[in-house]
Amino acid sequence: MDRHSIDWTGYIPAITTPFSRDDALDLDALTGQIAWMREQRLHGIILAGTSGEWFSMSATERADLFTEGARAADGSMWVIGACNAFTAAEAIEHAHAAERAGLDGILLTPPPYIVPSRAEVVRFYQDVSDATDIPLCVYNWPRGCIVDLDTGTLAELSAIDNVVAIKNSTGDFAQFLAGMYALEGSVRYFGLPTSELGADLALLGHGDGLMGSGAPLGADHSDYWRAIAAGRRDDAIALGARDRVVMERWFEPDYGARFGNQQAIMKTALRLQGVPAGYVRRPLLELTDDEVQIVADTLHGLGIATVPLVD
Secondary structure (H helix, E strand, C coil): CCHHHCCCCEECCECCCCECCCCCECHHHHHHHHHHHHHCCCCEEEECCCCCCHHHCCHHHHHHHHHHHHHHHCCCCEEEEECCCCCHHHHHHHHHHHHHHCCCEEEECCCCCCCCCHHHHHHHHHHHHHHCCCCEEEEECHHHHCCCCCHHHHHHHHCCCCEEEEEECCCCHHHHHHHHHHHCCCCEEECCCCCHHHHHHHHCCCCCEECCECCCCCHHHHHHHHHHHCCCHHHHHHHHHHHHHHHHHHECCCCCECCCCHHHHHHHHHHCCCCCCCECCCCCCCCCHHHHHHHHHHHHHCCCCCCCCCC
8 A cells, every 4th residue: 555545635633532521432422523524524534533532442432433433424524543552452453443434544653651662663553554454644643652753764664565644743844844755755644734834835735734633623624725725825824824823822832732631622612613522531621711711712813603611
């Protein structure tokens, strides 16, 4: 497999996983959330990613999420299942669940917390690829995994059979660009910023889009990439500027949250728009009233109407 084995492009966010107030996985809310994503014409979604709180879910819950997510999307968008895990055996179990659910591919970080060597990272991805037939997107997530995959490592991973794409969330933009120029001809490459520079690079034909988080601005995110595809630079930059407001008010440059936690911010932003995004599961905590107000003020500043939060 390679970049030509799939057609993923545009905006593909890791969506939140709805939990009820009593911590149960809320699949009815997931269906409602995905219906909203379809109305917003998103290009795809990622299930059980970082925004989807994979670390709080059992294997059975993740498999149920994959099955219901595929059913709710009903072929209207690409559906990718995150298989992040501490061991290859666990990741393979999740990958098989993604295959059974009929997902379009899987997303996989290096094992978090362990701080594996380069050889161990390559072996991890090779083991998962050898055990499955599903397209695989490598996710470089230094903030969550404590390893920043350099261009040489990403090149080695790109040569593995099932690897078709890279989501590169390194905080080192020079390293991001080096990887893009070196690998975009062999694998899909996601992570271009929505700045003017990012728009200009995309208009020159670089990169394949953005695997973002939560889609709190709905169609703005996907329309940015439609504007790029149509060569409408000014429209793209205007939409990108709205995304930059969110990123700068809610997140640090390394994608860490400025307040609360990333998952609660996204769920709050969606619930304020009437989207059934659910609640976070502990150890994460809901935002305080003051933090909710920051999210609401940001949405209001962008001209987005909100509704009262209800339990």
